Amino acid sequence: MRLLDLQGLCFEEYIELVMILLEHGYYALQKPASLSVYCAAMAQAVQKFAQPLAINDPASYMEPHFLFHGLEKATIAESVAQCEENGRIIHETLKIRASYMAQYGKKTILGNGLILMMENGFAEDNLGICCFITKEDEPNPHGAGNSYAAKVSFFLDTSRMEITIITIQGQHVIKTMKKRSRDYARLGARLKSDPRSYLLKKVCDIAKLAGYKRVRVIRPEAHPMTIDQHGGFVARYDNLIRERGIDQENGCYLEANL
Numbered sequence: 001m002r003l004l005d006l007q008g009l010c011f012e013e014y015i016e017l018v019m020i021l022l023e024h025g026y027y028a029l030q031k032p033a034s035l036s037v038y039c040a041a042m043a044q045a046v047q048k049f050a051q052p053l054a055i056n057d058p059a060s061y062m063e064p065h066f067l068f069h070g071l072e073k074a075t076i077a078e079s080v081a082q083c084e085e086n087g088r089i090i091h092e093t094l095k096i097r098a099s100y101m102a103q104y105g106k107k108t109i110l111g112n113g114l115i116l117m118m119e120n121g122f123a124e125d126n127l128g129i130c131c132f133i134t135k136e137d138e139p140n141p142h143g144a145g146n147s148y149a150a151k152v153s154f155f156l157d158t159s160r161m162e163i164t165i166i167t168i169q170g171q172h173v174i175k176t177m178k179k180r181s182r183d184y185a186r187l188g189a190r191l192k193s194d195p196r197s198y199l200l201k202k203v204c205d206i207a208k209l210a211g212y213k214r215v216r217v218i219r220p221e222a223h224p225m226t227i228d229q230h231g232g233f234v235a236r237y238d239n240l241i242r243e244r245g246i247d248q249e250n251g252c253y254l255e256a257n258l
Contacts (some may be wrong), residue, residue: 008050010061017228018064023069024227025079028082038076045080049087059094064154065224066090066166070252072222089164090127095153097129100156104206105129109136112190116202119143124225125153125166131203133187133195146171149187150195152203163213164209164253167223168237170196197240206245208258215258216242221251 011018026038049067053060058163067086073079078226097120105118113136121128122144130152143151153167168198188195204215220226220238238254246256 008053008060009046011064012061017224018068020228021064021068021071021224025068025073026221028074029071029076029079030074035078038079041076041080042071042083048084049090052091059090059127063124063126065126066128066164069166069218069224070222072252077167079209088159089155089157091104092158093128096156096158100210101129102239103169104210105131110191113137114142114187115189116199117141122151122239128153128155131199131206133149133191135187149191152196152199154203154207156212160214161212162216163203163212164204164216165217166198166239168196168200168217170194194240196237197244200240200244203258213258214255215246216250216253216255217246219252219254 022039022042025042026033026035030040046067048058067083067090069086070082071079073082101118101120108116110116110133114133115136116131116133118129118131119142121130122142123142130151130153132141132143132148134141134148138147141147141225143153148171151167152165152169154163154165156163188198191198207215219241220236241254245257246254248255
């Protein structure tokens with residue numbers, strides 16, 4: 001093994017976020033517990049996720065948002081179980097992601113100069129799938145930055161045939177690129193609908209076509225970027241989710257059958 005070989009996980013600049021999310025989970029416990037006991041239990045859960053990864057696996061360099069979401073539980077055992085489930089879903093997504101996108105993620109013409117695309121998640125959706133709406137003539141289409149009108153990012157739970165949506169995001173005006181970002185923010189007029197709502201329905205329809213039975217959306221207030229008070233994350237889509245009929249409350253999720 002070379003000096004730079006990696007076996008396990010490397011959170012790099014996101015290690016502070018890992019600590020914030022673990023702390024948030026710890027203080028949600030209903031009964032006082034030893035911090036060292038909690039951390040040891042969570043470390044085992046993370047190790048369980050990392051164990052199958054190959055040396056220098058690209059998945060080793062990950063953003064922690066999905067793995068550490070929903071840790072706010074009454075007991076340590078429940079918090080650990082949530083982390084383990086998150087890890088299982090990530091692994092299942094990685095196994096099927098390429099084939100899912102090859103079959104259902106091809107560029108789709110929406111009309112009015114708009115297209116729908118899918119790509120590997122790049123930011124908080126890292127290791128998942130990012131579906132986004134962009135302009136047909138966009139030279140560098142990407143589900144991050146300012147080249148999309150809306151994006152919906154999700155993971156595939158093949159054991160339960162559910163999809164878990166981590167992010168629903170529209171474009172907001174960026175001060176340093178006002179004209180470009182404003183143009184994208186106004187594309188909803190072409191769809192005659194909020195592009196986030198439009199895309200959420202598309203993602204759910206595609207998942208149903210692929211045989212998935214249920215959808216779960218991480219509630220905006222429970223999103224790791226909300227907990228981290230991330231300045232670029234606009235978590236104003238609770239009503240949008242409910243308007244699409246995804247309104248069954250279950251911990252950090254809103255859920256519905258597809």
